[in-house]
Amino acid sequence: GAVVSQHPSRVICKSGTSVKIECRSLDFQATTMFWYRQFPKQSLMLMATSNEGSKATYEQGVEKDKFLINHASLTLSTLTVTSAHPEDSSFYICSATGGKLDYGYTFGSGTRLTVV
Amino acid sequence: GENVEQHPSTLSVQEGDSAVIKCTYSDSASNYFPWYKQELGKGPQLIIDIRSNVGEKKDQRIAVTLNKTAKHFSLHITETQPEDSAVYFCAASLYNQAGTALIFGKGTTLSVSS
Numbered sequence: 001g002a003v004v005s006q007h008p009s010r011v012i013c014k015s016g017t018s019v020k021i022e023c024r025s026l027d028f029q030a031t032t033m034f035w036y037r038q039f040p041k042q043s044l045m046l047m048a049t050s051n052e053g054s055k056a057t058y059e060q061g062v063e064k065d066k067f068l069i070n071h072a073s074l075t076l077s078t079l080t081v082t083s084a085h086p087e088d089s090s091f092y093i094c095s096a097t098g099g100k101l102d103y104g105y106t107f108g109s110g111t112r113l114t115v116v
Numbered sequence: 117g118e119n120v121e122q123h124p125s126t127l128s129v130q131e132g133d134s135a136v137i138k139c140t141y142s143d144s145a146s147n148y149f150p151w152y153k154q155e156l157g158k159g160p161q162l163i164i165d166i167r168s169n170v171g172e173k174k175d176q177r178i179a180v181t182l183n184k185t186a187k188h189f190s191l192h193i194t195e196t197q198p199e200d201s202a203v204y205f206c207a208a209s210l211y212n213q214a215g216t217a218l219i220f221g222k223g224t225t226l227s228v229s230s
Binding site: 006032034036042043044045046049050051054056057091093095097104105107108109110112 | 150152157158159160161162205212213214215216217218219220221222223
């Protein structure tokens, strides 16, 4: 079946630094990628939608200059948290759809970001 | 935009009992309704989904029903087992300018005691 590989699974960084999270679709072409953020014991909140080769569309309240999304190829999308602060600590999850998935959404395993 | 409400937030059942989780959505254009199971520290795993042209779908112990008129859909788990304990999320599709995203409910923590 469709697989999305997300790395790293856990990352700890210092305040003010930037962190990059990668999501790769291993056996299909991900024409559309979605990025979610999940705080402890809460739901998945959609941050942005990106299509290969296009600028991402951000949800209201999500700072596009802080959360940089790149979807330069059909198999790779990255989320960079710039100038991270402790309040950015969260679980970030990507999801991909495309090709023959016919409305299927494949989720990555998530990245636990801790900013100290 | 789409708003998905999910109830209950917590559900405790005895092993062998049935569990039902209900969701409502607001956007009548939504046409895809998946259910996910999430274990601690992991990404959500699809357990069953239903499209708007179907009223019910079943896969072994799991079933989903959809009422498009009332804009609600439900997850039914029969003969629950301790390994069913997890957080369950419903979702509904929402078309935006960039694509069709999934909007999630707030989740239900299911506890199955033996």
